[in-house]
Amino acid sequence: MIQLKNVTKKYGNVVALDDISLSMEKGKIIGVLGANGSGKSTFLKLIAGLVFPTNGKVFVDGHEVTRRIGRNVAYLSELDAYYDGFTVQDMLEFYASQFMDFNMEKARDILDFMQIEPVKKLKHLSKGGRGRAKIAFALAREVPVLLMDEPLSGLDPMVRELIIKGLISFVDLEKQTIVMTTHEVDEVESLLDEVIFLRDGKVVERAFVDELREKSRCSVAGWLKKIYEGEEKQ
Numbered sequence: 001m002i003q004l005k006n007v008t009k010k011y012g013n014v015v016a017l018d019d020i021s022l023s024m025e026k027g028k029i030i031g032v033l034g035a036n037g038s039g040k041s042t043f044l045k046l047i048a049g050l051v052f053p054t055n056g057k058v059f060v061d062g063h064e065v066t067r068r069i070g071r072n073v074a075y076l077s078e079l080d081a082y083y084d085g086f087t088v089q090d091m092l093e094f095y096a097s098q099f100m101d102f103n104m105e106k107a108r109d110i111l112d113f114m115q116i117e118p119v120k121k122l123k124h125l126s127k128g129g130r131g132r133a134k135i136a137f138a139l140a141r142e143v144p145v146l147l148m149d150e151p152l153s154g155l156d157p158m159v160r161e162l163i164i165k166g167l168i169s170f171v172d173l174e175k176q177t178i179v180m181t182t183h184e185v186d187e188v189e190s191l192l193d194e195v196i197f198l199r200d201g202k203v204v205e206r207a208f209v210d211e212l213r214e215k216s217r218c219s220v221a222g223w224l225k226k227i228y229e230g231e232e233k234q
């Protein structure tokens, strides 16, 4: 379980997150949505222990995320920050050397599924190839929490579909919770259990996707549209 208790994060004078308290259950896939600059990446980075709250506390499985404890999560950043000269296989070995929870066999299976050859150099992969490889490296970690910042951003529809199928096939929801930020709501809707909407660093709406469909007869995109229309009227 992930918990945020009265979490505020400021960068200098900029309030990126403003007094957020919430919990996210184990075994769920949660989408964090909102406009550019609403605080989505900061939300993930706080759970990953890459930045720390100005006020409040973040807990993963009951342990406060501190500078010393932050390694029980895998964080997939929006940026490609790899050594270009490395082959995919070199990256696998690097990950295995860094993370005790890295499952090499699973990594090879996922790369195979994602149609990535381990002998290829990262700099010779297409953008879509790098996007798929990045997902494979993260999914091969057997961690309780997997955080993904815009995993589909800038990728073509075929690659997006393959990534979504990869997530469905390789995430272990008995043991893992996934939190992802995305603007591609239609494409990820089938994956999501829950959606959280941020505006100006605050959680303004939250919903279970099943309930949206059953009770409100609306898709996540429809739900978002209603929120944006409500904002325009204010």
Ligand SMILES: Nc1ncnc2c1ncn2[C@@H]1O[C@H](COP(=O)(O)OP(=O)(O)OP(=O)(O)O)[C@@H](O)[C@H]1O
Pocket: 011, 012, 014, 015, 016, 034, 035, 036, 037, 038, 039, 040, 041, 042, 043
């Ligand atoms: N390192 C930083 N230094 C200063 N300000 C920052 C930093 N990181 C984020 N911010 C600011 O904090 C606010 C929230 O940023 P954040 O990146 O969390 O939003 P986001 O919803 O992920 O945006 P996007 O969809 O554009 O990625 C923004 O106003 C942003 O400019």
